[in-house]
Amino acid sequence: MYTRYRRIVQSVVMALIFAVPVLNIYEIYAVTGTLYALNFGGLGVADPAVILQAIFAAGELTVPLLSAALFPLLVAVLFGRIWCGWFCPFLFLAEGADWLRNKIGAKRWPRIFGRGVWVQNPLAANATRYAFLLGGTALAGAIAIPVLNYVNAPGILSTEAMIFVKERTVSIEFGLIVILFVLQLTILPKMWCRLFCPTGAVISLFRSPFGLRVISLARQTTSPCCRENTCTSVCPMGLAPFRDAGNLLCVNCGKCIEACPLGNLAFQGFEIRPASAKR
Amino acid sequence: MIKLLKDVIEYLRLGTSDDYKVNRTRPPGAVDEKRFMALCIRCNRCLEVCPYHSIVRAGFGGKIGTPYIFSESKGCYLCMACCQLCPTGALDRTLNNPEQVKMGKAKIDPKICYSHLFLEHDVVPDESLTKIGALCNTCYNVCPLKDAAIVLKDNLYPVVTDACVGCGVCVERCPTSPIRAIHVIPTGMGRIDEAGFYFRKAKSHFEKSRSSASQQPGQPLSGERLLDEKFKIDSSGKQPTFEFPYEKPSSLEGWE
Numbered sequence: 444m445y446t447r448y449r450r451i452v453q454s455v456v457m458a459l460i461f462a463v464p465v466l467n468i469y470e471i472y473a474v475t476g477t478l479y480a481l482n483f484g485g486l487g488v489a490d491p492a493v494i495l496q497a498i499f500a501a502g503e504l505t506v507p508l509l510s511a512a513l514f515p516l517l518v519a520v521l522f523g524r525i526w527c528g529w530f531c532p533f534l535f536l537a538e539g540a541d542w543l544r545n546k547i548g549a550k551r552w553p554r555i556f557g558r559g560v561w562v563q564n565p566l567a568a569n570a571t572r573y574a575f576l577l578g579g580t581a582l583a584g585a586i587a588i589p590v591l592n593y594v595n596a597p598g599i600l601s602t603e604a605m606i607f608v609k610e611r612t613v614s615i616e617f618g619l620i621v622i623l624f625v626l627q628l629t630i631l632p633k634m635w636c637r638l639f640c641p642t643g644a645v646i647s648l649f650r651s652p653f654g655l656r657v658i659s660l661a662r663q664t665t666s667p668c669c670r671e672n673t674c675t676s677v678c679p680m681g682l683a684p685f686r687d688a689g690n691l692l693c694v695n696c697g698k699c700i701e702a703c704p705l706g707n708l709a710f711q712g713f714e715i716r717p718a719s720a721k722r
Numbered sequence: 723m724i725k726l727l728k729d730v731i732e733y734l735r736l737g738t739s740d741d742y743k744v745n746r747t748r749p750p751g752a753v754d755e756k757r758f759m760a761l762c763i764r765c766n767r768c769l770e771v772c773p774y775h776s777i778v779r780a781g782f783g784g785k786i787g788t789p790y791i792f793s794e795s796k797g798c799y800l801c802m803a804c805c806q807l808c809p810t811g812a813l814d815r816t817l818n819n820p821e822q823v824k825m826g827k828a829k830i831d832p833k834i835c836y837s838h839l840f841l842e843h844d845v846v847p848d849e850s851l852t853k854i855g856a857l858c859n860t861c862y863n864v865c866p867l868k869d870a871a872i873v874l875k876d877n878l879y880p881v882v883t884d885a886c887v888g889c890g891v892c893v894e895r896c897p898t899s900p901i902r903a904i905h906v907i908p909t910g911m912g913r914i915d916e917a918g919f920y921f922r923k924a925k926s927h928f929e930k931s932r933s934s935a936s937q938q939p940g941q942p943l944s945g946e947r948l949l950d951e952k953f954k955i956d957s958s959g960k961q962p963t964f965e966f967p968y969e970k971p972s973s974l975e976g977w978e
Contacts, residue, residue: 467770479765480809489809493763497810500760511809587760593786602766602787606779615782 445697453535460601464608479598492641496589519649528694533596540627576644647691655712657688674699742911745793750823751805751814761812768804793890793906826888826908835903837879861892
């Protein structure tokens with residue numbers, strides 16, 4: 444159920460990153476911009492990681508910079524990492540890579556990164572992406588150029604869509620998307636989102652304990668409830684939802700809730716529906 | 723050895739000549755180049771909103787993704803739509819008066835300009851059509867700040883004044899080929915591409931000594947204050963007053 448809604452929302456976002464430049468060519472400016480920074484009829488919204496870069500690179504904290512990052516951070520406080528799970532076109536692409544992986548049987552290829560490798564561990568994945576974010580931000584502050592913007596995958600994807608619509612070509616940055624797609628197809632699925640994405644890292648920091656999140660209703664949360672360990676096998680972020688349902692990596696996609704044969708997992712948020720009501 | 727290393731660091735810090743190019747400006751309202759590179763998040767909203775498609779994305783290199791206006795292909799028509807949309811303040815969003823834009827300054831090359839060739843050097847259209855002299859004045863006619871930025875000297879040939887904002891429409895429309903007779907030199911460039919390493923070194927020294935607070939009243943002047951003092955030396959407007967040492971004759975003999 445959630446997956447179906449998610450596909451609809453992701454398709455709409457994917458269509459919009461092509462439709463907005465077309466509308467702008469016909470001088471309809473209701474929505475302008477790319478996924479680096481958008482403007483919905485006056486409401487300016489910018490990628491918080493990008494804003495963080497600009498703050499450190501310019502060495503100044505101005506009102507326009509802060510106000511642009513305010514809305515996405517508010518969404519993160521209320522809904523967690525919902526941007527990544529439900530809207531980000533790059534995760535859509537990564538899930539496409541996963542689908543292709545199943546189709547061509549890439550799962551049976553010799554695995555370089557097995558389950559036991561450290562990057563599969565959620566703690567190590569979190570450590571990697573925060574190290575990447577910190578290093579990139581420090582470098583941006585040192586050389587006064589927002590370097591992480593060069594590798595902002597959703598931003599690049601939407602910019603390339605705009606360039607394609609306007610000029611019928613793509614720029615060199617499209618190579619990054621292609622490289623990431625191939626790497627995710629062959630070596631490590633969801634590699635970018637789990638290990639590097641600076642936007643996701645900043646959004647994760649702002650998720651709150653009372654916002655939307657997945658909780659486990661099982662009595663004990665140390666070992667899997669069912670023998671198949673369904674939730675762990677479907678989680679796109681490589682988590683074990685029965686144990687670390689509230690992990691920073693969780694994108695609120697709802698796959699584990701759908702897959703759970705016992706109904707032990709549920710969304711919870713704003714304390715509208717108490718945890719015991721599901722039982 | 724340390725001195726050499728210092729020189730290399732200085733060279734890198736001063737940037738390469740890629741920073742500025744003739745006929746390549748930032749969009750209107752852009753802050754100075756170094757701060758612009760820090761603040762611009764490459765969201766390309768300015769590019770998207772530009773109704774004339776003047777703003778172009780920079781290609782491969784350190785400046786990839788940042789907006790540029792290449793005046794030779796399309797100038798800026800000063801609609802000021804882009805400045806108000808910039809989310810980070812890389813383009814000054816308070817700016818909405820086209821006359822206050824400072825993208826650069828246009829410069830006419832009198833050796834190529836048709837009007838200058840015709841009037842100053844008496845070149846007339848010859849059969850080979852390699853050098854044409856004509857009263858063209860296209861730049862004057864297309865200038866958005868006509869009669870302020872480009873004026874007709876003696877009502878005949880175009881001259882660029884200090885009111886020029888560097889929009890580059892004149893460059894786009896200039897009929898000479900293959901080289902345009904008018905160029906836009908972006909703000910902050912100072913023809914660094916034509917100068918050498920020692921010029922840039924000297925420029926950095928000059929900029930260091932700019933701060934007038936460090937200069938004592940007794941010390942010899944340097945930097946900008948010296949320039950200010952030098953610019954004050956100007957004879958125009960004042961008539962020298964001196965007495966003629968001889969008496970003017972009231973009438974000349976034999977002439978009346």
